[in-house]
């Protein structure tokens with residue numbers, strides 16, 4: 045009987061494939077199971093805090109299952125894939141994402157990670173500092189790529205995949221979100237629906253919807269420039285030690301990331317000018 049039950053369980057497991065970094069993610073009914081990593085219990089504690097603080101835009105942590113895997117609630121909705129659907133380039137998407145991240149940050153603000161907290165990172169970058177400004181720390185998501193945003197009724201409704209969450213600053217976390225969603229990339233590296241957008245305007249729309257103060261508006265593009273440089277350096281290092289990252293690198297990151305660095309260097313001043321106009 046027990047064996048029979050296990051077979052039924054196995055049949056009910058539906059593989060979930062995202063950006064391909066994490067193997068073995070499955071859906072079982074209303075839950076998701078993920079392999080346990082060193083940071084898993086820290087993230088479960090963080091997600092529990094977010095819930096307790098009233099933030100509903102993240103999976104509910106459900107501990108470990110009987111096979112020792114992480115268990116989370118399945119978040120209903122649609123996760124966009126490349127090339128991103130044209131609707132995801134609308135301004136209302138940016139507005140809703142900014143509000144979602146503002147609520148996340150406000151909920152996270154009251155949480156002090158446990159003394160033995162362990163955080164994730166891309167291979168080879170553990171321990172690297174990611175907070176070059178002197179704002180207070182807050183645990184942010186730090187990976188707002190389209191594959192980690194769940195849409196409902198055409199708008200961002202929740203965030204998943206907190207594997208890279210760790211203490212950061214609000215403005216640094218915002219830099220990550222606008223990198224993916226303004227986006228802060230060379231036009232030829234964007235999904236077609238994003239190629240011709242007015243990026244300074246879109247960054248300002250995000251900043252308004254988040255409610256960014258003057259000092260964060262001034263800090264955003266310089267920090268984003270540093271962040272993109274780090275993406276480049278870190279991705280190159282990760283490609284040397286991890287086959288998945290080697291594939292990302294070879295399949296285009298090696299060209300996209302230097303292009304993004306050049307692009308932000310050229311376009312950054314106009315974005316900051318728009319962001320800070322009238323301050």
Ligand SMILES: Nc1ncnc2c1ncn2[C@@H]1O[C@H](COP(=O)(O)OP(=O)(O)OP(=O)(O)O)[C@@H](O)[C@H]1O
Nearest residue numbers: 060061062063064065066076103118119123191205
């Ligand atoms: N809690 C969840 N609720 C709904 N869908 C989920 C959930 N967790 C994962 N998924 C789905 O599975 C996909 C892959 O999961 P996830 O983003 O966690 O891993 P990944 O993309 O391989 O990792 P990474 O983003 O680090 O590359 C997601 O894009 C999403 O479609």
Ligand SMILES: [Mg+2]
Nearest residue numbers: 062191192205
């Ligand atoms: Mg993901």
